[in-house]
Amino acid sequence: MAEPADCAGTHASFRDVGKSKRTKTPTPSPYARTARPAPPPPPINDQIKLVNCGIVLYQLDKLKRTGIMCRMLQVNVLQPNLYLSLQRQLWELFSPSLLSKNLVESLPQDFLPHTNLSHKKNVIDPETLAMLLGQSTIKKPVQIDITYQENIDELENDNTDNVESNLSSADATDSHTPPVPASDNPRPETPTPRLTRSAALANSQSTALPNSASTPLATAIRGTDARWALGGVTGTVPARGPASLSTHMNFLGRPVSSASIDLNPEGWVVAERLKFNHQDARGRQSSSLARYQHLQATTCPLTIKVDKTTIVGQGSMRKAFAALVKTDGHNGGPPRITNWVAKVGIHDEYPTINPHATKARMYKACGHVLRAFQLIINRCTSLLLNDTIRQKIKAFELVRHCVAFVGDSICPVDVYFLEASLPGD
Known part of the structure; x- marks a missing residue:
């Protein structure tokens, strides 16, 4: 019987040698681990x-x-x-x-x-x-x-601190007076400015005063100074803010000159509004008075601000400036500001009341005539007056107006013919 051929499979020793040759010896260093994938960002x-x-x-x-x-x-x-x-x-x-x-x-x-x-x-x-x-x-x-x-x-105290800081910085620019620090612990170099109602209105309205929508558009003003008289009877402890006592003493120890007083920085003046008396003291109409007797008139205070740098219109006889009128708030509310137009005579050598008063009386007369005309049209039964014509006649209105002067009535400083600011250009 023939013997089988020798092979590696029949000898265990040869089989082990072949297996060891095919196996790689592992390195002594640890195997490199694969990094875990980063979690995906949320959608x-x-x-x-x-x-x-x-x-x-x-x-x-x-x-x-x-x-x-x-x-x-x-x-x-x-x-x-x-x-x-x-x-x-x-x-x-x-x-x-x-x-x-x-x-x-x-x-x-x-x-x-x-x-x-x-x-x-x-x-x-x-x-x-x-x-x-x-x-x-x-x-x-x-x-x-x-x-x-x-x-x-806190807002009022903060407002007082801002005023003191502005005064200190303004005095520091004076060459005759040494600068005084606003506080022993200075504030940051770029403080955030206070946002007031007037600033918000200026940001929301990029147009000038004459381009405002209408007279009823009104905004309230800062009432800190306006409410000063309502602060009580004591003034012992002023609002000092973060400034030290020595800083305030040095600040108040300097003299005040007439050149350093900023008179009316906001431009508001108290004018006198001319008001014609259509009735005598006993409440009867003044038609029984003499024909050429002078018309009696009284005045009412009116707080106005006229911007003479903004001309909203000009004709052959008059030119008009943008103006504001401040009125007390309703039921003790904040004051309100309305837009007006202040007209002055171009050829007037000096301010005088008579030309503007004549124009005001003409406006009054036109108002009476217009009212009578509208009543006649309303009562008229003619077929020629259709509804369109009647509505147009009924829509006729006279602009609100008045005469306002600043100073004495004989020698006024300024005289204006005020008219309500109308919408449009």
């Missing part, structure tokens, strides 16, 4: 949340209705300092509306101590804000409001 739909935002106003610890409409905003939940960023964004969005709607007199320089983010009238912290934003959806956006609590005392 854009999860980063951007739709939020319904508004503003809540508290005055004297009482909630006040603002009438400011809410806004729908897109908020990135991954942005750094989410709470502070959203708080600043909402303040910049809604704070001008507080001034334009006459809800507050002025706004603080630093809004952070006076504001918070809230949800359903409850103040929230950054962790709660993140949780609420996570629950916000497109169909049901969460409501996040900024709550502003006005502190009138």
